[in-house]
Amino acid sequence: xxxxxxxxxxxxxxxxxxxxxxxxxxxxxxxxxxxxxxxxxxxxxxxxxxxxxxxxxxxxxxxxxxxxxxxxxxxxxxxxxxxxxxxxxxxxxxxxxxxxxxxxxxxxxxxxxxxxxxxxxxxxxxxxxxxxxxxxxxxxxxxxxxxxxxxxxxxxxxxxxxxxxxxxxxxxxxxxxxxxxxxxxxxxxxxxxxxxxxxxxxxxxxxxxxxxxxxxxxxxxxxxxxxxxxxxxxxxxxxxxxxxxxxxxxxxxxxxxxxxxxxxxxxxxxxxxxxxxxxxxxxxxxxxxxxxxxxxxxxxxxxxxxxxx
Amino acid sequence: xxxxxxxxxxxxxxxxxxxxxxxxxxxxxxxxxxxxxxxxxxxxxxxxxxxxxxxxxxxxxxxxxxxxxxxxxxxxxxxxxxxxxxxxxxxxxxxxxxxxxxxxxxxxxxxxxxxxxxxxxxxxxxxxxxxxxxxxxxxxxxxxxxxxxxxxxxxxxxxxxxxxxxxxxxxxxxxxxxxxxxxxxxxxxxxxxxxxxxxxxxxxxxxxxxxxxxxxxxxxxxxxxxxxxxxxxxxxxxxxxxx
Numbered sequence: 193x194x195x196x197x198x199x200x201x202x203x204x205x206x207x208x209x210x211x212x213x214x215x216x217x218x219x220x221x222x223x224x225x226x227x228x229x230x231x232x233x234x235x236x237x238x239x240x241x242x243x244x245x246x247x248x249x250x251x252x253x254x255x256x257x258x259x260x261x262x263x264x265x266x267x268x269x270x271x272x273x274x275x276x277x278x279x280x281x282x283x284x285x286x287x288x289x290x291x292x293x294x295x296x297x298x299x300x301x302x303x304x305x306x307x308x309x310x311x312x313x314x315x316x317x318x319x320x321x322x323x324x325x326x327x328x329x330x331x332x333x334x335x336x337x338x339x340x341x342x343x344x345x346x347x348x349x350x351x352x353x354x355x356x357x358x359x360x361x362x363x364x365x366x367x368x369x370x371x372x373x374x375x376x377x378x379x380x381x382x383x384x385x386x387x388x389x390x391x392x393x394x395x396x397x398x399x400x401x402x403x404x405x406x407x408x409x410x411x412x413x414x415x416x417x418x419x420x421x422x423x424x425x426x427x428x429x430x431x432x433x434x435x436x437x438x439x440x441x442x443x444x445x446x447x448x449x450x451x452x453x454x455x456x457x458x459x460x461x462x463x464x465x466x467x468x469x470x471x472x473x474x475x476x477x478x479x480x481x482x483x484x485x486x487x488x489x490x491x492x493x494x495x496x497x498x499x500x501x
Numbered sequence: 502x503x504x505x506x507x508x509x510x511x512x513x514x515x516x517x518x519x520x521x522x523x524x525x526x527x528x529x530x531x532x533x534x535x536x537x538x539x540x541x542x543x544x545x546x547x548x549x550x551x552x553x554x555x556x557x558x559x560x561x562x563x564x565x566x567x568x569x570x571x572x573x574x575x576x577x578x579x580x581x582x583x584x585x586x587x588x589x590x591x592x593x594x595x596x597x598x599x600x601x602x603x604x605x606x607x608x609x610x611x612x613x614x615x616x617x618x619x620x621x622x623x624x625x626x627x628x629x630x631x632x633x634x635x636x637x638x639x640x641x642x643x644x645x646x647x648x649x650x651x652x653x654x655x656x657x658x659x660x661x662x663x664x665x666x667x668x669x670x671x672x673x674x675x676x677x678x679x680x681x682x683x684x685x686x687x688x689x690x691x692x693x694x695x696x697x698x699x700x701x702x703x704x705x706x707x708x709x710x711x712x713x714x715x716x717x718x719x720x721x722x723x724x725x726x727x728x729x730x731x732x733x734x735x736x737x738x739x740x741x742x743x744x
Binding site: 212213215216217218219317318326327328329334374375376377378422423424425427428429430447448449450454457458459460461482483485486488489490493 | 520524537549550551552556557559561637638639640680681698709710
């Protein structure tokens with residue numbers, strides 16, 4: 193029971209919901225950047241939320257199925273074909289044994305997710321199948337998948353059937369999103385003008401962005417007394433600002449600690465939207481309080497629970 | 502100085518940084534590690550993960566289980582109890598290190614800069630006890646101090662783009678061991694054949710926050726012998742308990 197990789201795509205990795213408890217030894221969680229899209233994929237094929245699937249970047253793979261499974265493709269907008277016939281996105285459909293599934297180039301958004309009933313069964317490392325590329329950990333021998341790889345599948349698929357995400361719940365990936373952001377922990381190291389610049393924006397995504405961090409260019413964010421701090425922990429979504437006054441949003445494969453000022457952090461439930469932006473696309477950081485963010489998180493979790501028809 | 506009251510700094514919607522001081526010293530770090538230890542011992546519902554650094558503890562939580570106000574109150578109360586005495590005895594980990602030559606390619610230049618003979622520099626470096634404040638940046642990389650003041654050296658003006666894994670290096674008052682090949686601004690004095698991060702191992706990480714490290718100066722032949730043991734998965738570093 194496996195998937196044979198006919199074409200890998202430029203950066204396709206095995207991910208589950210990530211590796212917990214290893215930050216204190218310097219290992220980031222990894223996992224899907226667009227968590228909601230990943231979880232919906234699993235729910236569409238009756239998998240647990242944390243079952244391992246594939247995260248594809250800009251262009252998806254071609255895969256041959258050794259036995260019949262249900263699949264769902266979510267995330268960025270990319271064409272999906274099964275044995276040459278176009279298939280729906282954000283919906284489950286069956287694949288016969290010997291079927292060939294192809295995911296094409298993303299037209300909007302960056303990261304496409306493939307969920308397969310039963311999940312991928314590559315070996316777990318430190319309790320997770322998520323691929324951490326820089327650390328060579330998890331996934332397919334710690335690396336992105338390659339042409340010729342054979343990805344083992346789980347032996348216990350659930351009771352999949354035809355399901356789809358409600359049309360109004362399918363996210364778009366264009367435009368200039370407002371991204372909920374909390375000030376801190378080193379907001380006091382920035383001038384009032386610097387903080388105003390952050391929330392005025394807009395900031396344009398730069399091509400030098402990856403699973404570690406998304407780099408942006410926009411109005412200069414002014415420090416008051418330098419950008420060095422005594423190294424401390426870096427949370428998911430932390431907005432690091434170095435000497436050039438430009439923000440870097442740190443993502444799932446981030447360094448766990450560092451010695452640069454962090455003016456704030458993007459809320460956890462906005463990480464997926466940031467990770468789906470294409471270079472050249474712009475965003476605005478929108479200030480929220482911690483309690484507003486918690487209300488936003490609750491609403492997002494509720495929306496996720498009612499997204500599938 | 503240690504703040505009279507800890508600063509609780511929001512780090513997004515799922516984490517808060519408990520900052521105890523604005524300096525790097527053993528006392529402050531011991532309190533950070535003690536706070537983490539107390540959180541582990543008491544198992545606070547809703548706290549999902551902790552990450553200690555020099556002077557602060559990053560605490561991850563699930564706001565659906567514990568609200569920010571309750572979490573902050575709980576953490577403030579624990580900070581008051583977080584004294585170094587609550588910590589279990591530290592581990593002492595012996596790290597063999599081949600100094601100088603092609604593995605320690607900056608030993609001679611660094612020694613020259615400090616006005617020391619290379620052998621004296623090795624003696625001073627290997628003779629010290631090092632404290633691991635925390636582990637991070639890259640997997641398994643220890644942030645350490647403990648060197649005699651005589652070895653205090655400014656960091657490289659032009660950082661290297663690649664430093665081999667296992668490189669033992671110094672900069673300022675700090676000593677580190679590169680856990681994976683990475684850029685670096687510290688002077689490389691030697692290299693250990695031991696893997697600080699081994700993704701293929703069941704337990705991939707050698708050092709943890711609070712550990713003590715002692716370097717043992719080895720010759721190239723022993724380096725190669727230990728490297729072979731490490732490659733075969735047979736090498737076990739010497740670990741003892743302090744106190």
